[in-house]
Amino acid sequence: xxxxxxxxxxxxxxxxxxxxxxxxxxxxxxxxxxxxxxxxxxxxxxxxxxxxxxxxxxxxxxxxxxxxxxxxxxxxxx
Amino acid sequence: xxxxxxxxxxxxxxxxxxxxxxxxxxxxxxxxxxxxxxxxxxxxxxxxxxxxxxxxxxxxxxxxxxxxxxxxxxxxxxxxxxxxxxxxxxxxxxxxxxxxxxxxxxxxxxxxxxxxxxxxxxxxxxxxxxxxxxxxxxxxxxxxxxxxxxxxxxxxxxxxxxxxxxxxxxxxxxxxxxxxxxxxxxxxxxxxxxxxxxxxxxxxxxxxxxxx
Numbered sequence: 309x310x311x312x313x314x315x316x317x318x319x320x321x322x323x324x325x326x327x328x329x330x331x332x333x334x335x336x337x338x339x340x341x342x343x344x345x346x347x348x349x350x351x352x353x354x355x356x357x358x359x360x361x362x363x364x365x366x367x368x369x370x371x372x373x374x375x376x377x378x379x380x381x382x383x384x385x386x
Numbered sequence: 387x388x389x390x391x392x393x394x395x396x397x398x399x400x401x402x403x404x405x406x407x408x409x410x411x412x413x414x415x416x417x418x419x420x421x422x423x424x425x426x427x428x429x430x431x432x433x434x435x436x437x438x439x440x441x442x443x444x445x446x447x448x449x450x451x452x453x454x455x456x457x458x459x460x461x462x463x464x465x466x467x468x469x470x471x472x473x474x475x476x477x478x479x480x481x482x483x484x485x486x487x488x489x490x491x492x493x494x495x496x497x498x499x500x501x502x503x504x505x506x507x508x509x510x511x512x513x514x515x516x517x518x519x520x521x522x523x524x525x526x527x528x529x530x531x532x533x534x535x536x537x538x539x540x541x542x543x544x545x546x547x548x549x550x551x552x553x554x555x556x557x558x559x560x561x562x563x564x565x566x567x568x569x570x571x572x573x574x575x576x577x578x579x580x581x582x583x584x585x586x587x588x589x590x591x592x593x594x595x596x597x598x
Contacts, residue, residue: 349505355498362514 396466399453422449429591436491437598440591447476448587455536455579459572468537473529480590481525488597496597528589535582539575546571 347361348354406415426445430438451467458465466472488496500517501510546568553561 349501349507349510350503352494352498355501355503356494358510359497359500359514362511365511366515 392464392466395464396454396472399450399457402453403449429588432595433591434598436487437591437594440594443480444587444591447480447590448583451476451532451586452580452583455583456576458536458540459575459579465536465540467532468540470529470533473532474525477525477528477532477586477590481528481593484590484593484597485521487594492597499596524589524593528586532582532586535578539571539578542571543568543575 344354346354346357349358403418404415406419410416411419422445425448426441429444429448430441433440454465454467457463458467485496488499500514500521502513502517505513546564550561550564550568553564
C-alpha cells in the first residue's frame with residue numbers, strides 16, 4: 309500500500325503535529341464534483357487522466373508543428 | 387573452436403557455483419546456500435506474491451555481477467561488467483520487464499505514478515514530463531553506475547600500481563606509502579565489487595516493487 313505522510317506543525321504556543329495519511333484505498337473518501345472528479349491530483353483516476361491528457365497534448369503539438377512545416381511553401385531567394 | 391574468449395569469461399563464474407546434489411552438501415555449497423538464503427530473505431521481504439516470482443532472476447543477477455566483479459580484481463583478468471554494452475544488456479531488459487509488468491497488471495496505478503499526489507495544477511504538465519524522463523533514465527543510470535564504478539576502480543589500481551613501480555627506483559619511502567594506498571584501495575575495490583552488485587539488484591527489485 310502506497311501512503312503519503314504529511315506533517316503539519318502548529319506554530320502557535322504548543323508544538324503539535326497532525327499526520328494526514330492519504331492512499332489510493334482512501335480515494336473513495338475524497339469527494340470531488342464536476343470536472344474535478346475526473347481531473348485532480350489526488351485520486352488514481354484523476355492523476356491518470358491528467359497524465360494521458362498531457363501526453364495527448366504533446367502529441368497534438370508535435371502533429372501541429374509537423375503539419376505546419378509540410379504545408380508552408382518554400383520561398384526561393386531572388 | 388571459433389568461440390570468442392569473452393563468452394568463456396562471462397560463463398566462467400557459473401562454474402564456481404556448483405549445484406547442490408545431496409541433502410547435506412560439502413562446505414563450499416553449504417556456505418553458498420547460506421549466503422543465497424540470507425540475501426534472498428532480505429531482498430524479497432518487501433515483495434508480494436507476484437514480486438517473489440522474480441526471486442530466481444534477482445538472485446542469479448546478484449551472484450553473477452558479484453562474482454564477475456570479484457574475479458575482475460585478479461591481475462591481468464578481464465571484467466565483463468566494465469563494458470557498458472553488457473551492463474545495458476542487463477539493465478534495459480530487466481527495467482523494461484518491470485515496467486511492462488506494471489502496465490499490464492496495474493495500468494491505472496502505473497499511469498498515475500507519473501504524477502505525484504497533491505501536485506498543484508500549474509505544475510502538472512511539467513511534472514508529468516519530468517517523471518517520464520526520470521523513468522526512461524532509470525536503465526541508463528543502472529548501467530552507467532556499474533560501469534563507471536568498476537572501471538574507475540580498476541583504473542585507479544592500474545595507475546597507483548604503475549606509480550608504485552616507478553617510485554621504487556626513485557624513493558623507497560614514497561613507494562612504500564604508495565603501496566600502502568594501493569593495498570587500501572584494493573580492499574575498497576573488493577567492497578565496491580560486492581556493493582555495486584547489491585545496489586544493481588536492489589534497484590531492479592525496487593522498480594519491480596513499484597510495479598507489482
